[in-house]
Amino acid sequence: MKQRHELFLCITCLLIAFLLTLSDGRQKDEALAARIAPEILRFHVLANSDSSEDQSLKLKVRTMLLNSIYENLGENASLEETKGYVLAHKDSLEKKAEHYMKKLGYNYPAHMEMTNCYFPTKTYGDMVFPCGNYEAVRVKIGEGKGRNWWCVLYPPLCFTDSSYAVVPDASKAILKSSMDESDYKLISREVPKIHIRFKLVELLSKKAEPTDQKPLQSR
Template identity: 75%
Template structure:
């Protein structure tokens, strides 16, 4: 009985330690996000629903809008120029998306806005952006109740081809010049999720090992 109680207390302590570590790590990520967010503009597309058709449509609309934005702005647009472009071309971009969807047989409205949105930790190529609140170009298709897709619009890190795993040097240079050196280093080399996953695996392993001798003693 005492062994069971000790095991329970041990597991409880480990879980509390894990939760504390995860909370502390998340707090550090969100603090970093608050520091780097003013230099970054995210891109967020919400599908009408989770149906296969609506999810595929979401990706098509995403590609259409990204290609239009990048082609019309040019390669050297600044952060403020990117925001200004979105504000001034909002109506035309919405209409273009709606016309595109109508030609595909969908009568969905498209709504675009600049909004502050909470994003989870996300990897783009060889860079990891921490969870936190960022300003984003938010596109809602129809009801906007389906799974969403996001990327970094500025500096350009929107990879339509998911197999493209290298961040352009020009985008890295923009980040290097605009961010604190220590934040840039963390952004380009750390993946917080890995640490949490390893701790959880280690915990489960210890739990399994702790149960084995108790089972043998009861026989």
């Protein structure tokens, strides 16, 4: 009985320690998110439902809207310009999405808004954005009760095919210049390039080098 009691106490202590570790990690992530969030605008699309058709439609609408926004904004738009474009063209983007869905056989309304909401930790290529509150462009399709999709609208990190996601150097440069270096390192998973030189190759190359010899003097 005593051994069982000690085992129970041990398991309880381990569980408490584990939960405290998780809580501490989450608090650090949310603190980091609060520091970097002012420089980021996320994009959030909610499907009508979890049916395979509605989920497929969500991705099609997502791609159409992203292409439209990026094509009209250009490559050098700032964060404020991106926000301004979305707010100024909100109605036309909604109508464009609805017209696009009707062509595909769906009569869903589309609602777009600028909001501030909580996002879980998400990886984009070699960048990891911690959980926390971010400003976002939210698009609700129909009832908006299905699984959602999200990315980073600014800097441009929205990948339509996450299996081939590579963060553009221009987007990395924007992030790096807009936040503390220490914070950038926390969200970046860039692997430093390591150049390995084998000792044998180095020795062989040295042996192959011609040696300077003094010319023989004639007597």
